[in-house]
Amino acid sequence: MLPTDKKIKTKSLQEALTSLMRQCAKAERSSGDALRLMRRWGINPQEQQQILARLIKDRFIDDKRYAEAFVREKYNLSAWGEFKIRAALRNKGISPAIIDEAMHQLSSINSSERLMERLRRKMRTTKYDSAYQLKGKLVRHGISLGYHTDQVIECVETIMKDINDEKECNDIF
Secondary structure (H helix, E strand, C coil), X not given: CCCCCCCCCCCCHHHHHHHHHHHHHHCCCCHHHHHHHHHHHCCCHHHHHHHHHHHHHCCCCCHHHHHHHHHHHHHHCCCCCHHHHHHXXXXXXXXXXXXXXXXXXXXXXXXXXXXXXHHHHHHHHCCCCXXXXXXXXXXXXXXXXXXXXXXXXXXXXXXXXXXXXXHHHHHHC
């Protein structure tokens, strides 16, 4: 069976507004998400801004609310670090000032414990031949989660020290 070209249905101004209102009522959307959808539907830029202004006025879209929810979700459920969350929000079209404000809620949280938990979980499923290889894999994983390099290295060093201490205890008995 040959792949078919997927036709993108163009929508009128009212259809786009109604559709976006329905989608925003189901789940949080950013202004960048809405603009991306409208471009795909073939809405011209002037009408896009008109629809977006209406959605913001009626509080269907609120980038600040979206960013705060996104930060909470990605930190608590996905255990992402600051860099990865910031990059994802930038890709969603959120302004740097709103990102900074949303990230402020993480400033009081000790993310080292969270990172340590994720690295220990990764260590249990990682295959390695040497301590050096394990350390490299854990550092790369921590950085890919979006944590600061210094913080990742510190946590990996702690894990490696714990492993060596366990080996020494097992060697004694």
